[in-house]
Amino acid sequence: MHAxxxxxxxxxxxxxxxxxxVGWTVTVLEKAPEFGDVGAGISLWPNxxxxxxxxxxxxxxRLAPQQEGGFRDxxxxxxxxxxxxxxxxxxxxxxxxxxxxxxxxALRNAVPAESLKTGTEVIEAGEDGLxxxxxxxxxxxxVVAADGIHSRVRHALFPDHPEPVYAGSTAFxxxxxxxxxxxxxxxxxxxxxxxxxxxxxDVYWWISxxxxxxxxxxxxxxxxxxxxxxxxxxxxxxxxxAVLHHDLYYLGTPLGTFTRGRIALLGDAAHAMPPxxxxxxxxxxxxAVVLAHTMSTEDNVKAALESYDRQRRxxxxxxxxxxxxxxxxxxxxxNPVATGLRTALLKVLPAKATAxxxxxxxxxxxxxxxxxxxxxxx
Ligand SMILES: Cc1cc2nc3c(=O)[nH]c(=O)nc-3n(C[C@H](O)[C@H](O)[C@H](O)COP(=O)(O)OP(=O)(O)OC[C@H]3O[C@@H](n4cnc5c(N)ncnc54)[C@H](O)[C@@H]3O)c2cc1C
Numbered sequence: 001m002h003a004x005x006x007x008x009x010x011x012x013x014x015x016x017x018x019x020x021x022v023g024w025t026v027t028v029l030e031k032a033p034e035f036g037d038v039g040a041g042i043s044l045w046p047n048x049x050x051x052x053x054x055x056x057x058x059x060x061x062r063l064a065p066q067q068e069g070g071f072r073d074x075x076x077x078x079x080x081x082x083x084x085x086x087x088x089x090x091x092x093x094x095x096x097x098x099x100x101x102x103x104x105x106a107l108r109n110a111v112p113a114e115s116l117k118t119g120t121e122v123i124e125a126g127e128d129g130l131x132x133x134x135x136x137x138x139x140x141x142x143v144v145a146a147d148g149i150h151s152r153v154r155h156a157l158f159p160d161h162p163e164p165v166y167a168g169s170t171a172f173x174x175x176x177x178x179x180x181x182x183x184x185x186x187x188x189x190x191x192x193x194x195x196x197x198x199x200x201x202d203v204y205w206w207i208s209x210x211x212x213x214x215x216x217x218x219x220x221x222x223x224x225x226x227x228x229x230x231x232x233x234x235x236x237x238x239x240x241x242a243v244l245h246h247d248l249y250y251l252g253t254p255l256g257t258f259t260r261g262r263i264a265l266l267g268d269a270a271h272a273m274p275p276x277x278x279x280x281x282x283x284x285x286x287x288a289v290v291l292a293h294t295m296s297t298e299d300n301v302k303a304a305l306e307s308y309d310r311q312r313r314x315x316x317x318x319x320x321x322x323x324x325x326x327x328x329x330x331x332x333x334x335n336p337v338a339t340g341l342r343t344a345l346l347k348v349l350p351a352k353a354t355a356x357x358x359x360x361x362x363x364x365x366x367x368x369x370x371x372x373x374x375x376x377x378x
Pocket of ligand 1: 006042268277
């Protein structure tokens with residue numbers, strides 16, 4: 001069986017790993033000249049880490065487990081403690097952080113090199129499995145459209161479906177070298193600043209700020225220079241040209257199906273969400289394992305795609321809704337009374353409760369994929 005995967009981001013590569021793992025021949029078509037992702041970190045929750053285990057993807061010592069941390073106000077006063085030990089006890093895995101470059105490299109290494117084609121833009125994907133791209137066309141038993149939030153395939157399949165909507169905040173991200181930094185999330189009015197240690201003394205930081213879409217980027221060092229350390233130090237240590245700035249969009253109207261004919265939508269193409277729960281990439285990795293599982297357990301592609309849609313749509317769309325809700329209740333609050341209430345509520349929250357929050361999402365367990373057949377010894 002042959003699958004074409006459109007898009008070589010986290011979702012597309014994870015899908016390729018899963019399908020290869022259950023015995024499919026896979027071709028990944030990526031329009032960019034190289035596989036890669038933006039120069040930032042990503043948080044991986046236990047639901048995604050368990051999927052990566054199932055896919056046989058080894059992140060090795062590139063994954064930074066997050067043990068202790070907490071929520072702070074802009075002056076650095078701790079509002080609530082995050083109990084990493086309790087979190088790990090509950091889930092069997094800690095919250096992990098990794099540079100996106102390293103995650104992409106680990107996924108890519110789990111797929112045969114001959115399966116990966118860069119500099120290849122898909123122009124059209126037919127429900128019958130015919131895919132046209134720059135320089136040729138291919139037919140496959142399954143087409144996985146993992147072409148991101150502005151998915152061309154989704155648009156062609158569902159031309160009347162509303163396009164992604166603005167989430168109300170803009171985001172800045174970067175990676176700086178700052179050994180000794182600890183996990184923290186700090187809230188101001190309409191602002192969230194996250195600090196997530198990676199390995200080797202590197203630190204991933206992000207800022208989300210309520211803003212009009214298309215607003216000009218602010219001078220970060222000036223705007224956040226009076227926030228607590230290490231925030232000013234991290235901003236100063238990040239070259240301005242390496243700072244990523246994106247307005248946040250999500251698929252506000254849920255799709256009625258993730259599949260059409262031989263095509264499966266996966267990752268942001270199917271359920272783009274705002275990043276307030278750090279779950280967009282994690283959900284794409286979940287999609288990949290479920291797709292590989294259905295393709296290896298159902299009798300035919302049609303039945304497998306029906307099962308994929310049944311399993312993935314309700315869950316991922318719930319995570320979209322929860323992400324939107326989390327943004328509104330947390331980082332996007334601007335009213336001083338509401339932000340004061342948020343601080344008061346967080347202050348009375350026991351550390352163990354912060355470790356329990358969102359367990360319905362992070363506690364998810366993937367289906368078991370059939371074990372790969374070991375090579376026969378003569
Ligand atoms: C500020 C921010 C912070 C985030 N933080 C987290 C986090 O901490 N944890 C988390 O899990 N998620 C996080 N996310 C979400 C996560 O980044 C996305 O959900 C994830 O990257 C989606 O992966 P994807 O493969 O579906 O799409 P993408 O990463 O968008 O990949 C799509 C790929 O398809 C390619 N492509 C597009 N069109 C074509 C075409 N026609 N032909 C060929 N190739 C094509 C693109 O070049 C791209 O490589 C965050 C997002 C943002 C914006």
